[in-house]
Amino acid sequence: MASTQDTDPGFSVALGLSKGVAGLDPGDIQQFYFIEDIFSFCMVGKMIFKDSYGIIEKGPMTGNERLVLSYGDKLSRRLLFDIIKIDKITSSSGTLNSKDTQIAIHFVDTTFKYFTKKKFSKSWKDENTLDILKDVLKKCEGHENEKILLKRYDTPDTELNFVSPYWTPIEIMKWLNKRSIPKNIDVGKTLGGYLYYNNTYWDSGESSNQDNNFTAAWKGINNLFAYPSSSTDEKWIDILQYVFSGGPEDSTGDNMTYVNKVLDWNYGGIDFVNTRRLQGGHFLSYKFKGKELIDKTYKYTKENDEELVDYGMIDDITALGSKSLFVDISERDADITLDAETNGHVIKNMIFNDWMRNYSKQQSFSIIVRGWEERFAGKMIKDLYWPSMESNDYGGNKNMIGSFLIKSVTHNFGTKEGYKQRLVLLKNAYYQSDNDSLIIPSNINTSSGQKILTSV
Secondary structure: OOOOOOOOOOEEEEEEEOOEEEEOOHHHEEEEEEEEEOOOOOOEEEEEEEOOOOHHHHOOOOOOOEEEEEEOHHHOEEEEEEEEEEEEEEEOOOOOOHHHEEEEEEEEEOOHHHHHHOOEEEEEEEEEHHHHHHHHHHOOOOOHHHOOOEEEEOOEOOEEEEEEEEEOHHHHHHHHHHHOOEOOOOOOOOOOOEEEEEEOOOOOOOOOOOOOOOEEEEEEHHHHOOOOOOOOOOOOOOOOOEEOOOOOOOOOOOOHHHHOOEEEEEEOOOOHHHHHOOOEEEEEEEEOOOOEEEEEEEEOOOOOOOOOOOEEHHHHOOEOOOEOOOEOOOOOOOEEEEEEEOOHHHHHHHHHHHHHHHHOOOOEEEEEEEOOOOOOOOOEEEEEEOOOOOOHHHOOOOOOOEEEEEEEEEEEOOOOOOOEEEEEEEOOOEOOOOOOOEOOOOOEOOOOOOOOOOOO
16 A cells, blocks of 8 residues: 555554564654565564653663564564664764664564574585475474465476585575576567565465465566466466556555556666676586586677677577667677586576676665555566657657566665655666667567556
């Protein structure tokens, strides 16, 4: 539910102290936000509040406490966080009065301590990597309200013999992410590896872990940029339409045009140092099975290839548009990557994993919208309309409109305007650019269907 009135904070925060639960006055909370991100294993956040009731003195507050956030429609969503650091305790008035104390804390979701501190050794033989991941997640569960619900995932087509040499769960998942190859789906390609992340996607019918409304996702990078398949074993939700133009001035409440109206935006820059990693190079690897030394060359694209390189990277991605982000910037000797694995197909997947993680972040938009609990990282925006500077008769800016992937959501509650969200959006191709020097991807996302949305 979007926050529409300044008098309704739309959230509540409580601290679990040794003497009991202490609810904070929303008026004392000067800053409160948390971030969910597809490139981050855990959710993180920060809160600054005025200690009007002497919590630091009478709690006592030691930094080992738990934080409970309630938000959404009738405060129906609840998230549990662990305080990871008391950053600063200061006096706002310059006096010794403890009522003027300001406390700044950093917090993380409840999986962080298990993901980063717990270590174990175990072996798996001929196991599907999804089963290995689920086994690892079970070992990371704490109390009843700390269950890890893996709700959105792509089933992999990879079986491995794997021994964890006393690694943390994050180290294991990083290893699996590079080597797991999704099964073929309706759209999207099976290269690129996986991303694991926690997000606020929640199934209202879920009976487990009702006290902590977040779930986990394990998605193929390439498939994140694809329109959802119709497979019955996948967990998808309806994709909603977003517009830049906003609705009528008198539209309020949960009217979708009002909720999705963009209040502010900025466009991310392009880093030349990072783009050099996309140009191409050599992947030197050793295949243990057969004791073979592999030297594979790759470039940005194999279009008009005269050097006969092995891989054209842009040719194998799922594109959210009809033109690539860059012209042909190929340079086969730009980079050298070293790695080793048993299976040659897995080695190829590892090449694309690093490349796609870098490429997918080359064009990003940051927009601010009214807060709504149904948005989450990893969700796709089907159509985003951006008016053209010349004329709306063309249906909008051909480069900026189209489908976007939500990379991250910053949930910001500590504002006078109420609950706001900052969405960082990724787009790995231009929609209908007139630039003829750009490359036409071989696998275009079908979600937009070459149709430009001009209204809702």
